[in-house]
Amino acid sequence: MPNKLKSLLLENGFKPKVIHENFKEVFDVILGDCDERIVLCNKPGFLYVDNELYYMKNSGEVLGKNSKMKIYPYPNAKTFNYSCQPKGTLEEWKNNIAETAKYSPYIMLGVCSAFAGICTYFSTIESGGLHLYGDSSTGKSTVLKAAASVFGDSSYILDWNITEAAFEQQAESRNHGLLLVDELILLDSNRQAAAQKYKKSLTCLVQVLVNQEVIRIKNVW
Numbered sequence: 001m002p003n004k005l006k007s008l009l010l011e012n013g014f015k016p017k018v019i020h021e022n023f024k025e026v027f028d029v030i031l032g033d034c035d036e037r038i039v040l041c042n043k044p045g046f047l048y049v050d051n052e053l054y055y056m057k058n059s060g061e062v063l064g065k066n067s068k069m070k071i072y073p074y075p076n077a078k079t080f081n082y083s084c085q086p087k088g089t090l091e092e093w094k095n096n097i098a099e100t101a102k103y104s105p106y107i108m109l110g111v112c113s114a115f116a117g118i119c120t121y122f123s124t125i126e127s128g129g130l131h132l133y134g135d136s137s138t139g140k141s142t143v144l145k146a147a148a149s150v151f152g153d154s155s156y157i158l159d160w161n162i163t164e165a166a167f168e169q170q171a172e173s174r175n176h177g178l179l180l181v182d183e184l185i186l187l188d189s190n191r192q193a194a195a196q197k198y199k200k201s202l203t204c205l206v207q208v209l210v211n212q213e214v215i216r217i218k219n220v221w
Contacts, residue, residue, distance in 0.1 A: 005026075006023065039069050039072070041056050041072070042074045042079065043079035044056045044174075046121050049069060049071060050068060050069070052064070059085055080173065081155065097146055098111065110146045113147055114177075117177045118176060144180045144182050151177065157180045158180065159183045160181055160182075161183070
């Protein structure tokens with residue numbers, strides 16, 4: 001433990017002389033009692049802290065405030081998109097998105113799917129997926145953008161041009177939310193190869209969903 005701590009301090013820019021002369025003092029502080037406790041989460045979603053429910057957004061923002069402990073994203077977690085911030089006001093969203101959805105069943109489907117991803121947590125309903133397909137410029141991407149507006153902006157939408165490992169990571173980053181993936185054509189120019197890659201990605205996604213309960217338990221560090 002002491003040697004590992006020394007290595008960590010050196011890696012983060014502490015001078016060897018400072019560590020040598022003050023190490024015991026530093027080590028005693030680290031092993032001593034803490035005045036403040038924090039909770040680190042390895043991905044967004046719902047979590048319980050002291051039997052109270054909180055929701056950590058994809059941006060790292062926490063909905064709900066604990067008087068005893070602060071809740072933060074785990075520093076090394078790659079499942080957060082800190083640039084995914086709210087754009088505009090709730091009133092603007094109602095006027096520009098919700099109002100439009102009243103006249104388009106497809107946009108209504110996208111918006112409702114975004115909220116359903118969150119609400120499913122409180123039900124016994126299994127989550128699932130939808131595949132929108134059609135000719136170019138028929139509004140598929142518009143539906144995704146409307147759904148993404150619930151969480152931020154179009155930066156919330158992923159594309160299929162990623163590796164299997166990255167896809168699994170991105171799926172976890174949408175934990176208790178909505179996974180939006182656009183441009184299936186980016187998988188491969190060859191339709192057969194694209195279909196095989198698509199199948200592998202879906203298998204990966206299903207595995208993430210199957211392990212969701214286990215993953216959620218590991219949310220609190």
